[in-house]
Amino acid sequence: MIILNLINLKRLVLNIIKTKSNVLIWYNKKRFHRGINTFYSELYGCQVIAKAFIFSYSNPFVREFILRALKGKTLELNLNNLIEGRIDLVCRCISNSLFVSNNVRRDVVIHIVLEGSGDPPRTVSFFGETIKRLGLDEKSIAIILKNALYIGKGLKLGEERDVQDGVKISKKSFEALIRERKNIYYLHTKGKDLREVKFSKDYVFVFGDYIGMPRKTESLLDRLGAKRISLGEKMYFASHCITIVNYELDRLITVQ
């Protein structure tokens, strides 16, 4: 049985053609519209056996990125100095993960774990599926981060608050986030070539910022069975890595 989300329509069609298997359609209630009927009828060769009005970011087909920003400030941002704590880099990662030309990647979630001065940790999560009002440029994204930190003031460990559509802030550590996830891919220059990796259906990519990943965290990633994958020998910016991963996965899905 294949469990699918509408976002993965292309993959769905390809799998149907390949396997002619039973399909459980799993879609977002908000997206339910008349078109879905056409969609059903087009599922030539397979039997639709159930519908589920369930969607959350634990959806197994969401492409998830987790960036650890070791110096990212956790209480207050200075919009006139985004270099401080390398918020400029963080903003580029958010932009590269969520946008393609003229569109938002609805199947992407990115979590930014800020661990700099103030009241660490703070995790700001952006959900492509529901995001609205997100500018492409660093300053606009930094304004959302600043607002998120303001809303997140006083959060207790494990607590979460809504910032705006598709953006949440929580007081959650990097370790806690990765412990909740399966099939983690840790981006590392010495890992297995990404092009040789047979990906499972859920993608959680974790990577360090300009400082890199602390040794202790690397050991935890190893214990959790994270697979190290490489984009080559050159050390890229974290924001470059996101673009490369998005590109490679786009190709994989298109040519599968």
Ligand SMILES: C[S@@+](CC[C@H](N)C(=O)[O-])C[C@H]1O[C@@H](n2cnc3c(N)ncnc32)[C@H](O)[C@@H]1O
């Ligand atoms: C700017 S780099 C970190 C540089 C840091 N000084 C270091 O030595 O780790 C940011 C992150 O991007 C990822 N990265 C960069 N180049 C990569 C590559 N060629 N393959 C896989 N991951 C890469 C790693 O996760 C790295 O922690």
